[in-house]
Amino acid sequence: MRIDEAATAYTRHLADVRRLSPATVRAYSSDLANLIAVCGIVEVGEIALEDLREWLWQAVQAGDARATIARRTAAIRGFFAWALENGAITEDPSLRLVAPKRGRTLPRxxxxxxxxxxxGRLADAAAEGEPIALRDHAIMELLYGSAVRVSELCGLDLDDIDAERRTARVLGKGSKERVVPFGVPALRAVDAYVVRGRSTLLARRTAVAGQPALFLGARGGRIAPRTVYTLVARELGPALGGTIGPHALRHSAATHLLDGGADLRAVQEILGHASLGTTQIYTHVSSERLAASYRLAHPRA
Structure with missing residues (x-):
């Protein structure tokens, strides 16, 4: 089987059988496309360990981060394991491929x-009643108030919000559904947007009927993740410095929950982490903040 045909079949397998998130499938597909660009259109069985090492070395020389190279290694290992299982190859060349250890950095x-x-600044802007301002305030309040991922927020429909219980039903990674709580400020912001802003945005859409999305773009369709990235970078970037995305609000919410005494398991459920180890990084963030406060305040620090 040619490598391009195998790559197409494998990415379809990731999406339809393993049900990985679209972002993960795109990343793995991009990694395979990069490998094909380096190795050319050849039979899968013609690729040797040396070819894979050369491919990774080129990524190192290009300055790719260790996390990126580690993901590429995982993508290729998964691809060749699948190819071996499906009879496209008789020997897996990726078994001895060594990935660099990921450097674990604390989230901002x-x-x-x-x-x-x-x-508060967004609330003041929303008070003027402009639809985009109302939407942006609701998005930021809900991102911070519920700690959802940007893909989960963009996928919300109107009936996913339970105003009485102050919860949102989201579809997370691996198509796993969970219910997350949020606070009164987020509820007020979302209510104000739905009542005073959403209908105006919806009216800008040609096909009005049947649009279930909670958050809409400027043209009345479901909001795109890139729009949310731009919003968060504009509003939160000056406070943190550098390039900031919606995950910064998720990190902040998780850290503040633990700072306030929330149970680690409860935070894991809110975030939708499959492993408790993923959630535990926020305990390190809380410890760092505690140590910094101690150094600033204690006379014997």
Missing amino acids: VATADALTDVL
Whole structure:
């Protein structure tokens, strides 16, 4: 089987059988496309360990991050394991491929005071009644109030919000559904947007009927993740410095929950992490913040 044909079949397998998230499938597909660009259109069985090592070395020389190279290694190992299982090859050349160890960096977290300032400024803008301002305030409040991923937020429909219980039903990674709580400020912001802003945005859409999305773009369709990225970068970037995305609000919410005494298992469920180990990184963030406070305040620090 040619490698391009095998890559297409494998990415279809990831999406339809393993039901990985679209973002993961795109990343793995991009990695395979990059491998094909380096090795050319050849039979899968013609690729040797040396070819894979050369491919990774080129990524190192290009300055790719260790996490990116580690993901590429995982993508290729998965691809060749699948190819072996389906009879496309008789020997797996990736078994001895060594990935660099991932360097674990602590997530960037905004302080509660900084977020209060940002959300207060957005609330003031939303009070004018402009639909986009109402939407942006609701998005930021819900991202921080519920700690959902940007893909989960963009996928929300109107009936996913339970105003009485103050919960949102989201579809997470691996198509796993969970219910997350959020607070009164987020509920008020979402209500204001739905009542005063959403209908105006919806009216800009040609095909109005049957649009279930909660958050809409400027043209009335379901909001795109890129729009949310732009919003968060604009509003939160000055507070944290550098390039900031929606995950910064998720990191901040998780850290502030633990700072406030929330149980680690409860935070794991809210975030939708499959492994408790993934959630535990936020305990390190809380410890760092505690140590920093100690050094600033204690006379014997």
